[in-house]
Ligand code: NAD
């Protein structure tokens with residue numbers, strides 16, 4: 001079958017690879033109908049996530065039609081159309097029982113790698129490095145879905161894929177980011193990043209009762225889409241050194257009730273601190289560029305909440321922890337417990353409360369995948385969200 005594979009930094013190719021097989025009794029195999037490229041995939045593309053190997057199949061935003069089921073699978077059948085959570089929960093461990101699927105104890109066979117780096121391991125992820133299990137991703141014609149009953153949701157056959165595909169990752173991610181931000185009715189919320197995650201975070205913040213949402217980015221077309229959802233915006237290219245002043249001004253000197261970092265470890269910017277981050281990362285003296293996290297901590301009102309859906313990988317430099325402590329901030333973060341939100345968010349889509357497909361900018365076939373990675377990375381103003389039509 002054809003698949004998009006990681007061949008090295010800035011090198012994604014279409015390769016012919018072996019089709020997946022049922023390996024465990026809880027598995028199903030799906031014929032991928034639609035998959036997407038995520039902002040997280042760009043961290044792989046840019047070579048900042050360790051333990052990728054040449055030939056690894058990419059893709060963790062996947063949906064398709066079941067073509068084969070393992071012997072223990074009872075609730076799913078051949079022909080069902082399912083959306084698959086990007087993180088794998090075994091459904092039975094201490095954490096899965098508490099719906100903390102992204103930190104499942106059992107789904108990462110390479111847990112020892114993560115233990116060396118982080119002390120303990122999180123869940124396995126599709127197409128996201130050997131540190132996270134070395135599982136094949138779904139930017140391919142077929143995908144093996146593990147612990148399939150726990151990690152997928154059946155969607156109606158007559159609903160267009162595009163409306164429900166993002167239940168696999170970025171819609172639950174945006175929603176959990178907003179839940180993690182402790183939003184109360186009437187609150188003011190600031191969101192860094194107007195990418196797909198930032199967009200769905202802003203929309204979720206309104207759904208959870210925020211009165212004002214301020215979105216920060218430097219791509220005008222992305223900011224425009226945020227304004228369409230009712231957000232106010234700040235373009236940090238126009239005001240790099242005054243983002244914090246601007247937020248203060250917009251919030252009457254108090255700061256937002258919640259600050260959400262939907263950017264993560266590859267933040268851009270031109271401040272002295274950012275230039276130092278770039279320099280240190282380029283000579284491997286730093287693992288992450290945490291400028292947005294610094295700003296979120298500085299901007300947040302006293303006793304407010306900082307929520308971090310943006311991905312971080314290693315050891316972060318010059319975090320104003322003294323300010324966080326003095327202000328009594330609350331912190332919430334992590335990979336999304338996708339499975340917890342799939343059902344309620346599917347209902348919201350079916351009820352017409354939200355249509356996540358409005359963030360799609362490009363629809364491609366698999367042969368256009370390598371170019372799409374390059375363009376999504378280099379031309380974010382145009383390329384907002386790319387979906388790959390497979391079957
Ligand atoms: P994306 O790359 O399309 O968007 C990131 C946006 O951040 C871009 O528009 C960029 O211009 C903006 N940005 C960069 N520097 C900034 C700064 N200093 N201030 C404000 N904005 C800035 O990515 P995405 O798909 O929207 O994903 C966003 C983040 O969420 C990524 O780190 C991704 O890995 C992460 N993510 C996390 C989870 C999870 O489970 N927690 C799931 C999916 C994605």
Ligand code: ZN
Pocket residue numbers: 038039040041060061086169170
């Ligand atoms: Zn993702």
